[in-house]
Amino acid sequence: MSVTSTAGYLARRAAQRERVRILYRRALKDTLNWAVHRHLFYQDASELRERFEANKKVEDLDTIDRLIDDGEASYNKWRHPDPYIVPWAPGGSKFTRNPAPPAGIEIVYNYGREDND
Amino acid sequence: MALRAAILRHVRVPVQTLTGGRAQLPYGGSLRFLSSHDDHLSKDEVIERVLSVIKSFPKVDPSQVTTDVHFQKDLGLDSLDNVEIVMALEEEFKLEIPDKEADKIDSSNLAIEYIYNHPLAG
Numbered sequence: 640m641s642v643t644s645t646a647g648y649l650a651r652r653a654a655q656r657e658r659v660r661i662l663y664r665r666a667l668k669d670t671l672n673w674a675v676h677r678h679l680f681y682q683d684a685s686e687l688r689e690r691f692e693a694n695k696k697v698e699d700l701d702t703i704d705r706l707i708d709d710g711e712a713s714y715n716k717w718r719h720p721d722p723y724i725v726p727w728a729p730g731g732s733k734f735t736r737n738p739a740p741p742a743g744i745e746i747v748y749n750y751g752r753e754d755n756d
Numbered sequence: 757m758a759l760r761a762a763i764l765r766h767v768r769v770p771v772q773t774l775t776g777g778r779a780q781l782p783y784g785g786s787l788r789f790l791s792s793h794d795d796h797l798s799k800d801e802v803i804e805r806v807l808s809v810i811k812s813f814p815k816v817d818p819s820q821v822t823t824d825v826h827f828q829k830d831l832g833l834d835s836l837d838n839v840e841i842v843m844a845l846e847e848e849f850k851l852e853i854p855d856k857e858a859d860k861i862d863s864s865n866l867a868i869e870y871i872y873n874h875p876l877a878g
Contacts, residue, residue: 664839667839667840667843
């Protein structure tokens with residue numbers, strides 16, 4: 640095997656590994672979105688992990704690509720319509736909400752009625 | 757001018773220093789405001805919480821966990837375990853790490869640095 644084909648093989652394997660990691664990450668988050676409670680999530684997460692582990696030993700590059708494509712298609716099909724978003728992130732419940740005033744600033748709620756009237 | 761100088765000599769504006777900081781807070785400073793991110797996490801706290809998350813991962817031997825441990829080389833985990841640890845860290849610190857950046861976090865040292873430098877880690 641020549642040097643270029645070895646390098647090409649390794650680059651393709653690295654790209655596939657990254658795709659699998661990101662697919663697993665997204666799928667795991669989506670599993671948490673679908674599970675209402677933690678104890679349901681643990682079971683679902685281990686089933687998801689088993690689906691990934693089942694194809695751990697596959698060596699053929701084209702087969703791996705096809706499996707990853709299948710996995711991504713399945714992920715996209717079952718994606719949660721209303722996923723959990725961390726509150727400060729775009730789309731979260733605290734996104735662009737006014738921050739708390741700095742320490743030492745006091746808000747006086749007397750609605751414009753100062754001491755002199 | 758003389759009048760102004762005389763007035764300035766006698767008029768004093770009381771200076772109030774802000775008594776604040778975490779030491780003055782009730783509950784021994786452990787009170788965390790839900791709506792503000794003004795007080796940032798200290799490095800020690802980040803280290804302690806990151807290590808406790810890694811130690812509580814089921815496949816990890818807690819005695820091997822240090823601040824510069826590599827998840828896959830030192831702890832014998834695989835890449836999917838790495839993904840699970842990063843997700844656990846995200847939940848612990850209420851973060852949302854982009855996929856490409858989360859993919860690069862592969863050691864506790866990197867995780868501590870990333871979380872400590874994140875402005876919204878809580």
